Structure formats: structure tokens, C-alpha cells
Amino acid sequence: MNDPNRFEAYDEHEDGGHGGSGDADREGERGRDGQQSPYGGAPGAGAHGSGGSDGPGGPTNGNGGPHDQGADQPPRIPLPRASVEDNGRPLPTLEGLGEPPPPAPLVLEHNVLKALLGAWALAACSAEETVAVEDHLGDCGSCADEALRLREAVGLLQRPESLDLDPGLRTRVLEGCLDRRPPRIPMPEWAAPYDAETARLDALLQDFGDAEWHAPVRLRWFQADEATSRRTTVAGVIAHLLTVDGLVAVALGLDDPLGEVSAEAPTPAARTEAYWRASHYPPTRSVRAPWREQSHDLVRTVSFTGGGAGKLSVPYGDFELPLHDAMLDRAFECWVHAEDIAEAVDYPYVPPAPRHLNRMIDLAARMLPAVLAGRRQEGLASPARGRHLVPAGEPGRSLRLEIEGLGGGEWLIPLDSPGAVGSAEQEVAHVALDGVEFCRLAAGHVSPAEAAAGQVGDREAIRDVLFAAASLSRM
Amino acid sequence: MAKKDAPPRWDRKMQQRLARGEAAALGELYDRFASLVHGLAHRVLGDERAADGITREVFAHVWEHPDAYDPKQGPLRSWVATLTHRLAVQRLRATETAALTQGGQGSTEDLERKVRTASVAARADYIVQSMPVPLRAALELAYFQRRDYRQTAADLGVTEDEARRRLRLGLQLLSTAHQAAAPGAPPGYGGAV
Numbered sequence: 001m002n003d004p005n006r007f008e009a010y011d012e013h014e015d016g017g018h019g020g021s022g023d024a025d026r027e028g029e030r031g032r033d034g035q036q037s038p039y040g041g042a043p044g045a046g047a048h049g050s051g052g053s054d055g056p057g058g059p060t061n062g063n064g065g066p067h068d069q070g071a072d073q074p075p076r077i078p079l080p081r082a083s084v085e086d087n088g089r090p091l092p093t094l095e096g097l098g099e100p101p102p103p104a105p106l107v108l109e110h111n112v113l114k115a116l117l118g119a120w121a122l123a124a125c126s127a128e129e130t131v132a133v134e135d136h137l138g139d140c141g142s143c144a145d146e147a148l149r150l151r152e153a154v155g156l157l158q159r160p161e162s163l164d165l166d167p168g169l170r171t172r173v174l175e176g177c178l179d180r181r182p183p184r185i186p187m188p189e190w191a192a193p194y195d196a197e198t199a200r201l202d203a204l205l206q207d208f209g210d211a212e213w214h215a216p217v218r219l220r221w222f223q224a225d226e227a228t229s230r231r232t233t234v235a236g237v238i239a240h241l242l243t244v245d246g247l248v249a250v251a252l253g254l255d256d257p258l259g260e261v262s263a264e265a266p267t268p269a270a271r272t273e274a275y276w277r278a279s280h281y282p283p284t285r286s287v288r289a290p291w292r293e294q295s296h297d298l299v300r301t302v303s304f305t306g307g308g309a310g311k312l313s314v315p316y317g318d319f320e321l322p323l324h325d326a327m328l329d330r331a332f333e334c335w336v337h338a339e340d341i342a343e344a345v346d347y348p349y350v351p352p353a354p355r356h357l358n359r360m361i362d363l364a365a366r367m368l369p370a371v372l373a374g375r376r377q378e379g380l381a382s383p384a385r386g387r388h389l390v391p392a393g394e395p396g397r398s399l400r401l402e403i404e405g406l407g408g409g410e411w412l413i414p415l416d417s418p419g420a421v422g423s424a425e426q427e428v429a430h431v432a433l434d435g436v437e438f439c440r441l442a443a444g445h446v447s448p449a450e451a452a453a454g455q456v457g458d459r460e461a462i463r464d465v466l467f468a469a470a471s472l473s474r475m
Numbered sequence: 476m477a478k479k480d481a482p483p484r485w486d487r488k489m490q491q492r493l494a495r496g497e498a499a500a501l502g503e504l505y506d507r508f509a510s511l512v513h514g515l516a517h518r519v520l521g522d523e524r525a526a527d528g529i530t531r532e533v534f535a536h537v538w539e540h541p542d543a544y545d546p547k548q549g550p551l552r553s554w555v556a557t558l559t560h561r562l563a564v565q566r567l568r569a570t571e572t573a574a575l576t577q578g579g580q581g582s583t584e585d586l587e588r589k590v591r592t593a594s595v596a597a598r599a600d601y602i603v604q605s606m607p608v609p610l611r612a613a614l615e616l617a618y619f620q621r622r623d624y625r626q627t628a629a630d631l632g633v634t635e636d637e638a639r640r641r642l643r644l645g646l647q648l649l650s651t652a653h654q655a656a657a658p659g660a661p662p663g664y665g666g667a668v
Contacts, residue, residue: 115636118643119624124617126625150643153650156599157618158518165513166527170505173531177501177538184496195499199506206510296506300499 106132114143121150167200171353190324191302193331193356198295201241201338204347205288208234213285217344219337221444221473225380228444230475234344235283236276237337240475242291243275244268244333248326249294251314252301257294267317269475302327325363332360336443351436357407361435364442364472365401365411369418371468380471381464396420399457399465402432415461429457431465441466444473486544486551493541501538508552509534511604512559518597519563525570529563536562556601564594599652606648613641614649 106128108116113136119125120133137144178186187195213235220229232240246257247268263274276283302323305312314326321329335352342349351357375381390396396414403409412422432454433441440446448466455462492500509530516529536558537544544554571586603611609631616627628638 115639115643118641118646119617119639121646122614122617122624122642124623124627124642126623149650150646152653153599153646154618156596156649156652157603157614158596158600159619165509169513169527169530170502170509172527173505173509173534174498174501176531177535178498180535181496181539183498183501185498187498187502195502199502202506292506296499296503299502300497303497303499 108132108136110136110140110143113140114146117143117147117150121147121154165203167196167203167350168353170199171196185303187299187303188324190359191299191327193352193359194295194327194334195299196356197331197334197338197352198292198299200352201334201341202288202292202295204338204342204349205238208285208345210285212345214282215344217340219340219475221475222447222470223474225467225471227447232276233282234341235285235287237341238287238291239275239283240268240272241334241337242287242294243271245291245294245298245330246271247316248298248314248323248330251312251323251326252298252305254294254297254301257290265317266315270317272475298327298330325366328359328363331356332363332439332443335360336439336445351439352407354407357435357439358409361403361407361409361438362411364438364469365413367472368413368465368468369415369420371471372413372415372464373418375464375468375471381468382460390417390420392417392419394420395423395426397426397428397461398422398424399461400424400427400430401438401465402430403435403438404432405435408435413465415464427457429455429459429461429465431455431462438469442469442472444470446470483546483550487546489551490541490544490546493538501534504537505534508555511552511556511601515556515559515597515601516563518600519560519567519593520570521593525566526563529559529566532562533559552605560594560597560601563597564590567593595652599649602649602652606645610641610645610648613638614645617642 108129113133116125116129116133120130123130125133133147137147214233216231217234217237218229218231219237219240220227222228242257247266250256258271258275258278261274261278263271312323313320314323316326331352339349341347352360372381396416397420398412398414401411401413403411412424412427414420414422415428433451437446437452441448441451448463448470451466453462453466489500489504493504512533513526513530516533517523517526520526520529533555537555544551548554568586568590571589575581575583575586603614612631613627616622616630617624622630624638624642625635627642628635631638631641633641
């Protein structure tokens with residue numbers, strides 16, 4: 001470190017760093033939120049400062065408590081021992097006479113006292129030890145110097161500022177950088193929501209203690225049109241994200257976070273259950289690092305594979321998504337589960353940036369026609385009554401999905417065939433929903449019946465689309 | 476959370492990736508150091524927006540000049556901390572000087588004292604964040620939780636001797652925040668602590 005710019009000229013004004021000790025010492029006292037120091041002021045100054053002026057009790061705390069006996073042992077002028085005859089107690093035994101009375105001043109070696117200086121500076125010794133140290137400081141120059149230095153250091157201890165960084169700052173900082181020097185290897189636009197959502201969740205986890213990591217969380221989704229849930233913990237949710245993000249990792253040729261563990265099926269739920277089962281203990285905070293490392297690796301890898309990688313397909317077991325949609329899907333899941341976590345530990349959490357939210361909604365809207373067709377085959381959506389099968393690529397009967405709020409927009413959902421194109425002319429119904437509400441519906445956190453939606457037109461079509469949206473959810 | 480255990484390999488690879496112009500590397504750099512940078516800047520400047528501004532400047536500087544960092548000279552973390560400190564103190568001095576020339580109260584000495592105090596406070600923060608976890612844990616208990624050293628020892632499951640040692644050593648490290656950076660002396664951000 002010999003860069004001459006590493007430090008500023010102001011450092012040179014710090015001659016020795018011990019000037020103005022009086023201020024620094026008082027600063028140190030204040031730094032403890034006004035806690036009363038048992039020995040009043042600072043070493044040196046304090047020994048004959050506030051401590052001495054406290055009254056006849058000498059430099060003791062005087063606020064009662066277990067160390068009150070210390071008031072009987074002023075360091076300067078020992079009080080005469082109370083005569084046995086005066087207190088009516090039985091005469092001591094011969095052996096007893098050989099022992100000092102209980103409140104005898106502590107006599108400690110220089111080395112012992114020196115070792116106590118840190119604890120003393122922090123007001124973390126017993127009253128007897130405090131007195132012994134302060135007595136010693138009057139006699140020992142080297143200990144007095146160190147005591148002063150350590151006491152000043154205590155004044156520098158401050159509660160870490162756990163100011164949560166504004167998640168928007170990340171975007172602004174990174175965009176500012178990229179404007180000033182365009183990247184040679186940019187991040188694909190479709191990976192940006194995943195990058196942002198994983199960073200947001202990681203920031204949420206930043207200050208979690210064990211209590212938060214083990215807080216219960218209920219994962220909720222819709223299965224066969226019924227609300228379903230599964231109990232886990234915050235750490236369990238991160239393990240879930242790790243294993244399902246792992247589907248993308250595997251598709252990209254990265255390591256599978258499941259490692260040797262084998263899942264019954266290559267589906268998100270089966271992989272998660274297998275991962276949870278594989279350990280004898282519930283997941284802990286140690287799951288955070290591998291999750292975060294994998295999410296960074298995914299962003300990095302898709303940046304290198306370039307636009308062509310969008311054609312790569314990610315198998316989810318019973319369906320597949322193109323890579324760019326899979327990354328959007330993972331961003332969506334990351335946000336949804338971050339909200340689950342935030343709710344479990346009672347932290348606030350805001351929706352994604354509008355343009356990211358818009359892409360997530362767009363993904364759901366694009367998936368709806370195929371889901372509708374699948375549900376119709378299973379008899380879950382209304383049958384062919386009134387259907388107009390059209391050749392692929394032709395306009396078909398459509399529902400207008402109007403998403404309100406930031407990140408919103410309008411989508412025309414072809415109702416009768418995934419191959420058809422949404423058509424304003426053939427609009428048979430209109431649904432209006434808030435963007436976040438729609439995402440909660442698609443996440444299985446709001447039931448189709450309860451989703452607050454403005455509805456006009458073909459009721460059956462509306463019902464089918466809302467249920468199809470809920471069925472997009474999974475564990 | 477101190478990430479000083481990250482191997483120097485990470486620093487070296489990060490520098491190469493930044494030099495290569497990898498946007499994803501910039502994101503990772505931010506994720507690792509943003510709270511350090513913002514925290515130090517905030518300690519010096521005491522203002523949220525000013526700290527945001529320094530955060531932007533620091534990452535822009537690293538992104539635009541990735542070669543300015545030489546992994547042989549020490550950890551990336553301490554280099555970033557030093558850069559942050561320098562820019563934040565520059566900003567503080569500029570703001571205060573401007574206020575002074577516009578007829579604000581105080582003298583040049585006041586200004587220097589203010590700059591010095593802010594600077595030492597930021598360095599102290601960094602030292603606490605970077606010190607070995609056992610020392611930090613002991614200070615945390617004794618200072619913030621107000622445990623005496625015997626309780627601290629019991630809480631940490633160490634001997635009372637060891638608790639005293641940790642408290643003293645922790646404060647000794649912290650007291651170096653006051654030290655002037657004599658040429659060649661290990662600076663507060665040297666990563667040695």
C-alpha cells in the first residue's frame with residue numbers, strides 16, 4: 001500500500017492522535033447513551049475528576065447494587081476496621097484472624113492490571129477491579145498511556161449504521177457506470193429482472209439473525225384449483241430457490257446444487273423436497289452463500305452465451321421454457337418468495353421496478369393460452385361451446401387483460417387456441433386488475449374468486465382466464 | 476458482514492472481469508461492496524444523498540479504471556475503502572469550504588477538526604468491520620450489550636483471561652484509527668487488521 005494518494009493531507013495534522021483528550025473522553029462517556037460509568041471520568045483526569053467529587057464515598061458508583069461494599073474501601077485513605085466489640089458479632093476464630101476482612105482492597109500485579117485495561121476502558125470490570133486499575137494508573141505511566149488510548153478508542157465505537165440501501169440505488173449506480181463506459185459483455189435485457197430481484201432478496205437477508213432464518217414461512221400455491229401450502233422456514237425458502245434456480249444452472253452446463261442428492265422427478269417441487277430431505281437438519285443461514293453464488297453465476301453465464309442462448313430451453317419436468325423466459329420466471333419466483341420471507345419476519349418489501357414487473361406480467365400473459373388449452377383438455381376449463389377454432393396465426397376469440405398501475409399494460413389473450421393471435425375485433429371479455437394483484441394471482445397467493453378484478457363480458461371466459469392464471473403457480 | 480476471508484483469487488478475477496468490460500462483474504462488485512462504500516461515505520458525510528453520490532462515484536471510478544487496482548498491493552476491499560474515504564473526505568472538505576467562504580460560521584481550524592473527526596470515525600468503522608470476528612463479538616457484548624467481562628467470557632464460552640485479552644486487543648486495533656498515516660506505515664485500510 002504505497003500509493004501516496006491513499007491518505008489525505010489531513011492525516012498529517014494528527015500529531016500523535018492523542019491531542020484534546022479531554023473532549024474525546026467525555027465524548028466516550030456520551031457515546032454510551034448516558035450510561036453511568038462506575039468510575040466517573042477518564043483515566044488520569046477522571047481519577048481526580050468527577051469520581052472524586054461524588055462525595056465522601058469516593059470513586060464508586062453509589063447507585064447501590066452488589067458492589068456497594070466498594071464504598072467501604074476508598075482507595076486513598078482506608079477506613080479503620082470496625083471493632084469487633086462494637087458490632088456485637090462473635091469474636092473471630094483464630095484462623096479467621098489470619099484472613100483479611102471481606103472488603104479488603106484488591107492488590108493485583110502490574111501484568112494483571114495491564115490485562116484488565118481493555119475491560120476497564122469499557123466499564124466491564126467489577127468495582128474492586130476498577131478501583132485497583134485506577135489506583136495503578138496513578139503510579140504506572142505506561143499503563144496510564146494505554147488506558148487513555150483505549151478509552152479514546154471506546155469513543156470511536158458506534159452502532160453500525162444498518163441503513164438499508166435503497167434497492168433503486170443499485171440500478172442507478174450500475175446504469176451510471178455503464179453509460180460512462182459501455183460494457184463489452186453486456187447483461188442480456190431479459191436477465192436484468194433476475195439480477196435485480198436476487199440482489200434485492202440478498203439485501204433483505206443481509207441483517208437476518210438466527211431467529212429470522214428459522215422463522216416459519218408458508219409457501220402457497222394453487223393445485224387442481226385448490227389453495228395448497230407447505231410449511232418451511234426462511235432458510236427453507238432460500239433452499240427452494242437454490243434448487244429450482246438449479247434447473248437453469250443445469251441447462252447452462254453449470255453444477256447442479258442438488259449434487260449427489262437424487263430427486264424423484266426433475267420438477268421444482270420434487271427437487272426442493274429432495275433437497276430438504278437430504279439433510280438431517282433443517283436448512284440454516286449457510287444456504288445463503290450457495291444460493292447467491294449460483295445466482296451470480298447464472299447472470300454471468302447468460303451474459304456470455306449472448307442472444308443466441310435465448311433459444312436454449314430449460315426443462316422444468318412437466319414443461320419447458322426458453323432460457324430468457326426461464327430467467328424471467330426465476331425473477332418472478334424470487335420476488336414472490338422474497339415477499340413471503342418479508343411477511344414472515346415483518347419487514348417491508350416493495351414490488352419490482354415497473355419495467356421488470358411489466359416483463360413478468362408479459363410472461364404470464366404469454367403462457368395463458370397454452371395453459372387454457374391444457375386445462376380444457378383436462379376438463380378444467382369451459383368446453384368448446386362457442387369456440388371458434390382458427391388456423392394458427394389467425395386472430396381468434398380474445399380476452400382483453402388490462403393491467404393497471406406502474407408496469408401495467410394491455411394484453412389480448414386468445415382464448416380458444418394457443419396458436420391463435422389475440423384480436424381486438426374478437427374481444428369477448430375485458431378484465432382489469434392491478435399489476436401486483438395479478439402477480440399475486442399468478443403466484444397462487446390470491447384465489448381467482450377473491451382477486452379484485454373489474455370484469456366486463458363473457459363470464460365464463462373471464463373465469464377460465466383467472467383460474468388459468470392461478471394455475472400458473474406452483475411450489 | 477466482513478468478507479475479508481474472500482481469497483485474493485476473487486480480487487484478481489474480479490479485476491480481470493472488470494477490465495474485460497463484463498457488466499455482470501460490475502453487479503457482483505456492487506453486491507459485495509455497496510454497503511461498505513455507502514456506510515463509510517455516510518459516516519464521513521452524515522447525509523444520505525451525499526453518500527449515494529459517493530457510492531456512484533466510487534463504482535464509476537472502479538468500472539472506468541479497473542487497472543488502477545493492483546491485486547499485488549493488497550485486498551480489493553481495502554482499496555475500495557481507501558478510495559471511498561478519499562472521495563468522501565474530499566467532498567466533505569469541499570462542501571465545508573464552500574459554506575465557509577459564503578460567510579458561514581466557524582474557522583478553518585473548525586473545518587479541519589470536523590474533517591479529522593469524520594475521517595477518524597469512518598476509519599474506526601472500517602476497523603471494527605474488518606477485525607477478527609472473536610474480537611468484534613467481545614466488543615459488541617461488552618459495549619453494546621453492556622455485559623461485564625465475566626459475562627462476556629461466559630457468553631462467548633471462553634476464559635475470563637481470554638475475554639480480557641480480546642477486549643484489550645480489540646480496542647488497541649480500534650485506537651489505530653487515530654494514527655497518522657506516516658509514509659510506509661500500515662494505513663487504517665491496509666487489511667492487516
